[in-house]
Amino acid sequence: MSLTLRWQSPKYKFTILLVLAVRNESTIRFCCHYEPTNTKKQPKTPSLIAEIPFHFTSVQQESPSS
Numbered sequence: 001m002s003l004t005l006r007w008q009s010p011k012y013k014f015t016i017l018l019v020l021a022v023r024n025e026s027t028i029r030f031c032c033h034y035e036p037t038n039t040k041k042q043p044k045t046p047s048l049i050a051e052i053p054f055h056f057t058s059v060q061q062e063s064p065s066s
Contacts, residue, residue, distance in 0.1 A: 002021040009015070017033040 002019060004020075005018040007016045007018075015035040017031075017035060019029075019031040019033065021029040021031070
């Protein structure tokens with residue numbers, strides 16, 4: 001499962017893609033791509049700015065101490 005957010009700047013010629021991908025039940029991968037949108041040249045492949053993996057473990061609620 002993945003979610004992609006695309007934002008294109010009207011003033012500057014680039015597109016930013018935010019990709020949130022769920023690898024499995026304990027890992028989420030967050031990517032940020034920079035994609036220049038130069039109309040004179042061929043479209044370039046998006047360059048990866050950052051990739052942040054999130055790892056989730058089972059969280060156990062602590063019982064309130066009385």
